[in-house]
Amino acid sequence: MNLDQPSRWLLQRFLRRSKPAVMTLSVVLALLVAAADYVTGVEVSVSVFYVAPIFMATWYVGDAAGFPMSCLCVAASLVVDRFLQVHEYENSATPWWNAAVLLAFFVILNVMLLRLQAAMARAQSLAMTDSLTGTANRRAFLERSALELARARRYGAPFTLCFLDLDDFKSINDSAGHLAGDRLLVRVGEALRAQVRASDLVARMGGDEFLVLFPETGADAARAALHKIQNSLRSLGETGASHLRCSIGAVTFLIPPPSIEEMLRLVDVEMYEVKREGKDGLRHRVYDAEQRAAAAGDDESLPSRWRA
Numbered sequence: 001m002n003l004d005q006p007s008r009w010l011l012q013r014f015l016r017r018s019k020p021a022v023m024t025l026s027v028v029l030a031l032l033v034a035a036a037d038y039v040t041g042v043e044v045s046v047s048v049f050y051v052a053p054i055f056m057a058t059w060y061v062g063d064a065a066g067f068p069m070s071c072l073c074v075a076a077s078l079v080v081d082r083f084l085q086v087h088e089y090e091n092s093a094t095p096w097w098n099a100a101v102l103l104a105f106f107v108i109l110n111v112m113l114l115r116l117q118a119a120m121a122r123a124q125s126l127a128m129t130d131s132l133t134g135t136a137n138r139r140a141f142l143e144r145s146a147l148e149l150a151r152a153r154r155y156g157a158p159f160t161l162c163f164l165d166l167d168d169f170k171s172i173n174d175s176a177g178h179l180a181g182d183r184l185l186v187r188v189g190e191a192l193r194a195q196v197r198a199s200d201l202v203a204r205m206g207g208d209e210f211l212v213l214f215p216e217t218g219a220d221a222a223r224a225a226l227h228k229i230q231n232s233l234r235s236l237g238e239t240g241a242s243h244l245r246c247s248i249g250a251v252t253f254l255i256p257p258p259s260i261e262e263m264l265r266l267v268d269v270e271m272y273e274v275k276r277e278g279k280d281g282l283r284h285r286v287y288d289a290e291q292r293a294a295a296a297g298d299d300e301s302l303p304s305r306w307r308a
Contacts, residue, residue: 022060026053026069034076047077047102054106058113066113070106074099130204132182133189141203141211145260148215152256159215160222160252162229163267164192166208167245167279184244191236195228211267219252219286226250230282247274248282255288 030053037046050073058066078099089095128140136144148159166172166188173181185208192202192210201213212229214222226248233246249270257263266287274281 019061019065022056023065023069026057026061026065027072029053029056030069030073030076033073034080037077037080050077050106051109054109055113058110059117063110063114066110067107070103070110073106074103077102130189133186133204135189135193135210136201136203138203138205141201141205141213142260144201144203144213145263148213149256149260149263151215152253156255157216158218158252158254159213160217160219160225160250161263161267162212162214162222162226162248162250163264163271164210164212164229164233164246164248165271165275167247167275169208172244187236188233188244191232192229195232196225217252218254219284222250222252223284226282226284245280247271247279249274250282250284251287252284253287257287 030050033046033049033053036049040046054066054069054073057069078095081098082095128136128143130137145161151157152159166184169181169184172184185204188210189202189204192212196202196212196214199215201211203211203213205211214225217225230246230248233244236244249267249272251263251266251270253263257266266285270283270285274283
């Protein structure tokens with residue numbers, strides 16, 4: 001089955017959040033392996049298949065589930081081998097030794113899975129994070145936008161996108177140096193993240209351009225959030241970066257746009273309207289069915305600086 005990206009994300013999210021369901025499925029799978037072990041008898045070993053329930057428990061629930069699941073699988077194997085099959089060992093300690101070896105193997109497997117998961121999480125975080133500001137990067141924004149767009153199409157929830165560009169940022173670099181400009185970008189990223197919810201996404205698209213995605217946010221809530229951001233950045237300028245000004249364009253999508261490219265184009269238009277009107281301002285519009293019809297004849301090309 002070939003799942004698209006939003007479907008894969010929803011499946012992973014379900015598996016990670018529905019821990020009781022994953023544990024139940026893992027236990028059932030372990031018992032099925034034990035039943036198969038009993039049916040196949042002593043001539044055919046299926047112990048390797050205990051790896052499947054252990055993997056599910058460790059990967060999707062954590063070490064608090066993986067190690068007990070390992071013990072359960074070893075116990076099931078021991079019960080099948082020692083009590084349900086007609087098989088005599090020369091040394092009565094042999095089945096217990098075999099169980100200990102199997103448990104050691106499963107414990108090592110758990111440790112390797114947990115380390116692999118941690119390494120993958122670190123790599124994914126680095127791949128999705130802007131190295132300077134610590135905000136999300138362009139790739140993370142595009143992936144999250146695709147998910148938000150898919151959710152809006154399915155459930156009809158509104159969302160808002162904000163595009164923020166620092167005014168005359170080049171003059172700050174020229175007068176104070178690039179290191180001072182970098183420090184300012186870091187402070188802007190911190191200020192933006194301090195003003196949004198945990199469910200919102202702050203991303204740096206490059207240079208001095210930032211995007212803020214507000215899921216499930218209508219026009220009234222968006223206006224309040226945008227003014228908080230504007231006031232926070234103006235206060236930031238007053239406390240140190242005296243030349244810090246920004247142009248903010250935002251669009252609240254009551255209905256989903258046809259594509260991410262169109263979504264970016266619309267906020268880009270609003271931001272540049274602020275630039276044309278003298279900079280250091282805020283424009284916010286609502287995108288609905290009427291606006292979509294009006295925008296259908298516009299140039300739908302993505303701004304060149306945002307193209308891959």
